[in-house]
Amino acid sequence: MASNDKGLLICERCGIEMKSMKAHFSYLGNEFKHDVMRCPVCGQVYIPEELAKGRIKTVEMALEDK
Amino acid sequence: MAYLCSMVYDLEIRVEDQLKQFDACLANEPAFCTAKCPFHLDVRTFTELIEQGQINSAYKLYRDAVGFPHIVSRLCDRPCEQVCPLRNAGGPIALRELEAMVTAKTTDREPNDYNLQARPKRIAVIGAGLSGLGCALRLASKKYSVEIFERDPSIGGDLDEAMLADVERQFMHEHYLLHTNTEITSREEINRLGFDAAYVATGALGNDLGLSRCLIDTAPYTDAAGGGNNPLGEAEEIAGNRHGLSDLSAGVGIGWFAGGAVTGQTGVDALAQGLHAGAVIDAFLRTGNLVYPENIMETKLPPDPKRLVRQTVPSGEASRCLKCRCDACMEYCDVPAYYKKWPQRIRDEVLATTMPGRSEVKATPAKRLLNAADISGVLKNVCPVRIDLDALLLAGRQSMHRQKKMPWAFHDFHLRDMAHADGETAALVLPAKNASPGLAFFPGCQLGASAPSLVIAAYEKLRELDAKGAINLSGLILRCCGAPAEWSGDTELFRSKLDAILSDLHALGDPALIMTCPTCAQKFARYLPEVRTLSLYEIFADAGVVPTMPQDDGGGGGNALSHWAIFDPCSVSGAKNETKVKAGVRKLARGAGAQLFPLPVQGSVARCCGFGGQPDLANPDFAEYVAKARAAETDLPYITYCINCRDAFAAAGKQTAHILELLFPKAADKTRPDATGRRENREYLKRYFQGDPVSKPSYPFTLFIDDALRAKMDLEKILLDDVYATIAHIRQTGGQVFHPESGVHSGYCVVGKTTYWVGYTEDANAQFRLTEVYSHRMQIEQEKVWNGVKR
Incomplete structure (x- = not known):
């Protein structure tokens, strides 16, 4: 699920609307995928602060403890 | 003499070398009363339960210990009172009254009815006095087949009706055979009946069935059932073989045990011995082991007179109980106290965490704790057996680093900060004009970052003393002592810093070094012992340095105040010159007009402010907890001589001055720099000593940041450099996202290992305004091919 409550998002490089798509992440040797807002053309990623301070932070903490 | 290379020193410490010291921990030592009590009642828990109003639980605890609560609460001759520390301070705890109270008040008097499978072994109990009944109760409740042989027509000897009712109650769920009017006169009678074990408790003038004689043949007679390592059972086993009795039973022979008055124990001691014998016989029947420990408990608990000084007025007899135990670590050390874990548990968790193996197949319970802990040396100083928890934590960090399992985020910011302090924009080696091997000033990297003007003022004063011939100043070194590298567990990095x-x-x-930072001094003493160091405060105190401004000026550092407490930083503790440094600081403070009052903490334990060991990245809550706990120890403002303590307390809202702020009030700056300002200060300091104090850091464009965002950046350790780097990067690469509704441009950049996100606006006049900034540790992985295009 993409997290974006900031309305329309435009990729400045491609000039088109960003969409919710899968992106790859890694931390401490672990890899996973998550739906975030991305540019369908160039793949530019946008992560809002709520996601960074919410789910991402939680996963970071869990991996640091593992 | 030239100093040696750090290669000489072994910086590595191993977890396995740190484990054994924890065996000596006294946390599990019984209280004095528990050790003395023949039933070893857990008095700490007992009185605590009463305090909490849990009378039924207190009763169960008591009943499980003594077997017959009604009897013991009436007959016990209170040996606990002889050892209660309160015996000379208001009177010992009236435990027997408390025991009688819970026995009378409990609403759940019925014993537990355990649904256990019957055990096939048969035990003969000879004598139905208190000792025999205690032994029978323990064994019957374990569902052994128990038969009691009593010479008289009834059980219990001299017990009155109410006591006999207690016996009946405790046996209400147990089955046993009672043979009254049956006197056993020889072991042969029991042997013939096919019993597996027998307990002889025939009373003061009873027939011991020759057991004591058997034992006398082989070993000293101690106290029979509680016969230490020479139990009667063992003697019988030996004697049995000798007398050809082992043919009565296949395998091991019948185990003979004795206790109670026949062996010299009377009253509740006899009962305690019977209960103990029940456990001993159970062990014998399961393992064949006839060697068993005596029913004697000793305690190594050190007397702690501090406990007699009460913080609150007790609200009843149970709350008068001091709950005697060794808990110096819980009282003085933040790691055990914050995590609510005793040292041995921390040891076990660190051991489990650092054992080689993938985290998928083993637990890593202390991965965060290891790094979210102060390394302050406090435990070693307060622990009666001097457990060095810090050595274990450091060894654990080193192990995690060697195994490449240390999460980089736990130390990254401080390592980057160290790199900055040691980098070309901030580090400096400045020879004095008349340089010769004398004394060089080593203010450390934190004082200059927090308060560069204090470093300048101190150095100017040193030059003044040099000009007067009081000292021979050979220069100045601005750099870090390497503490962040040590704390990160990276010994190679640390070694490179020492070199x-x-x-x-x-x-x-x-030259020898003049130190201001106690942490730097501690690292030099430990890792570069051949480098001679002196404390700036000793030198200033010897030289009679006094403030450069009148005391009522109120111009800086809160020196208009006169009542202070000195906060000794943890890192001064155990230093070779600890006494001199402490005395020097006090002399300087008094010279600056301060009236000093002692801290309420007992003794003179120097404790951590939450900075030592850099726990703040792995657990900011812990660092805050420590700072707040220290700040709350007195209402008086603090004078300290570690700038990290000053900053930690200031952040916790505590009025605190560095001793140099009192000496140089003009140089004291009441503003506290943020994370970016600290770096700018270091760079300013270098430029100042190089003769260029005017130039300021320059940035490629002007960016407006409001106070709230600046505060957020400081809290989250986001530097202005990181923000500029991110904006420059996304503008240059075009990797920006536009929010049409707000007009904000967003994007990210990885600096070091951290991903920084910014949002900003740009008006028609190319003025930039930061609208948001945040970071995360997780990395965004770009696909190698996207939309069929290689990247």
């Missing part, structure tokens, strides 16, 4: 320090010293002709 760089030695190289700087060599450039100045290997």
Whole structure:
């Protein structure tokens, strides 16, 4: 699920609307995928602060403890 | 003499070498009363339950210990009172009254009815006095087949009706055979009946069935059932073989045990011995082991007179109980107290965490704790057996680093900060004009970052003393002592820092060092012991340095105040010159007009402010907890001589002055720099000593940041450099996202290992305004091919 409550998002490089798509992440040797807002053309990623301070932070903490 | 290379020193410590010391921990030692009590009642828990109003639980605890609560609460002759520390301070705890109270008040008097499978072994109990009944109760409740042989027509000897009712109650769920009017006169009678074990408790003038004689043949007679390592059972086993009795039973022979008055124990001691014998016989029947420990408990608990000084007025007899135990670590050390874990548990968790193996197949319970802990040396100083928890934590960090399992985020910011302090924009080796091997000033990297003007003022004062011939100043070294590297567990990095320090010293002709930071001094003493160090405060105190401004000026550092407490930083503790440094600081403070009052903490334990060991990245809550706990120890403002303590307390809202702020009030700056300001200060300091105090850091464009965002950046350790780097990067690469509704441009950039996100607006006049900034540790992985295009 993409997290974006900031309305329309435009990729400045491609000039088109960003969409919710899968992106790859890694931390401490672990890899996973998550739906975030991305540019369908160039793949530019946008992560809002709520996601960074919410789910991402939680996963970071869990991996640091593992 | 030139200083040696740090390669000489072994910086590595191993977890396995740190484990054994924890065996000596006294946390599990019984209280004095528990050790003395023949039933070893857990008095700490007992009185605590009463305090909490849990009378039924207190009763169960008591009943499980004594077997017959009604009897013992009436007959016990209170040996606990002889050892209660309160016996000379208001009177010992009236435990027997408390025991009688819970026995009378409990609403759940019925014993537990355990649904256990019957055990096939048969035990003969000879004598139905208190000792025999205790032994029978323990064994019957374990569902052994128990038969009691009593010479008289009834059980219980002299017990009155109410006591006999207690016996009946405790046996209400148990089955046993009672043979009254049956006197056993020889072991042969029991042997013939096919019993597996027998307990002889025939009373003061009873027939011991020759057991004591058997034992006398083989070993000293101690106290029979509680016969230490020479139990009667063992004697019988030996004697049995000798007398050809082992043919009565296949395998091991019948185990004979004795206790109670026949062996000299009377009253509740006899009962305690019977209960103990029940456990001993159970062990014998399961393992064949006839060697068993005596029913004697000793305690190594050290007397702690501090406990007699009460913080609150007790609200009843149970709350008068001091709950005697060794808990110096819980009282003084933040790691056990914050995590609510005793040292041995921390040891076990660190051991489990650092054992080689993938985290998928083993637990890593202390991965965060290891790094979210102060390394302050406090436990070693307060622990009666001097457990060095810090050594274990450091060894654990080193192990995690060697195994490449240390989460980089736990130390990254401080390591980058160290790199900045040691980098070309901030580090400096400045020879004095008349340089010769004398004394060089080593203010450390934190004082200059927090308060560069204090470093300048102190150095100017040193030059003044040099001009007067009081000292021979050979220069100044601005750099880090390497503590962040040590704390990160990266011994190679730390070694490289120590070597760089030695190289700087060599450039100045290997001088002795004048230290301001107790942490730096501690690292030198431990890792570069051949480098001679002196404390700036000793030198200033000897030289009679006093403030440069009148005391009522109120111009800086809160020195208009006169009532203070000195906060000794943890890192001064155990230093070779600890006494002199402490005395020097006090002399300087008094010279600056301060009236000093002692801290309420007992003794003179120097404790951590939450900075030592850099726990703040792995657990900011812990660092805050420590700072707040220290700040709350007195209402008086603090004078300290570690700038990290000052900053930690200031952040916790505590009025605190560095001793140099009192000496140089004009140089004291009431503003506290943020994370970016600290770096700018270091760079300013270098430029100042190089003769260029005017130039300021320049940035490629002007960016407006409001106070709230600046505060957020400081809290989250986001530097202005990181923000500029991110904006420049996304503008240059075009990797920006536009929010049409707000007009904000967003994007990210990875600096070091951290991903920084910014949002900003740009108006028609190319003025930039930061609208948001945040970071995360997780990395965004770009696909190698996207939309069929290789990237």
